[in-house]
Amino acid sequence: MERAVEYEYKCPSCKKYFTVNETESFRERLCPHCRQTVVPEPPGLDKGPILKVTLTVHQRRLLAVAAGYLLGMVGAHKFILNYNLWGSMVLMLALILGALHPFGLVLLWGLGIIEATVYLLTPDDKFEERYLKRKRYIF
Numbered sequence: 001m002e003r004a005v006e007y008e009y010k011c012p013s014c015k016k017y018f019t020v021n022e023t024e025s026f027r028e029r030l031c032p033h034c035r036q037t038v039v040p041e042p043p044g045l046d047k048g049p050i051l052k053v054t055l056t057v058h059q060r061r062l063l064a065v066a067a068g069y070l071l072g073m074v075g076a077h078k079f080i081l082n083y084n085l086w087g088s089m090v091l092m093l094a095l096i097l098g099a100l101h102p103f104g105l106v107l108l109w110g111l112g113i114i115e116a117t118v119y120l121l122t123p124d125d126k127f128e129e130r131y132l133k134r135k136r137y138i139f
Contacts, residue, residue, distance in 0.1 A: 009040040057128045064131075065120045072112010073105050077119070081131055 005022045014034035024040060031038050055063065060080065068077035075090025090108065097104025115138075119127065130136045 007042055009038075011036065011038055013038070057124045057132065060132070061119055061122070061124060061127045065116045068112045068116025068119060072116060073109035075112075077112060077116060083135070 006019050007022070008017045009020045010017050011031040011034060013036040014031060016031075016033045018032050020029075020040040022042065025042050026039060028037050028039055030036070064077045064080045067080050071077070074094045075087040078084075078087030078090060094105060094108050097108065119131070122130065
């Protein structure tokens with residue numbers, strides 16, 4: 001017979017923890033402390049990003065510029081603009097090219113610097129339209 005995993009769940013009403021068996025996850029139950037109805041979720045299944053940061057368009061643009069200049073070779077500026085697929089592809093390309101020859105990383109870094117310069121020279125309203133709303137992935 002398999003043993004079910006237990007975890008601690010924090011009640012959103014009273015903010016107190018109680019133990020939940022994994023078989024009781026996603027089922028309504030009463031909090032033993034405040035008697036409110038809760039639906040326990042296992043840890044790690046929270047909805048949304050791990051770290052939520054609210055940035056203005058200007059702040060996001062400047063952060064993407066800094067990331068492009070400093071870490072453009074690994075696609076950090078793509079992740080800042082929420083281009084996760086493109087960022088992952090640049091990161092994988094950096095790993096492959098870096099393993100083959102270090103000059104490949106210099107080439108990718110040059111492309112990151114070019115993109116960062118384009119971001120820097122683009123006004124905030126056009127930056128928002130091109131890169132945040134229409135999702136223009138390259139330059």
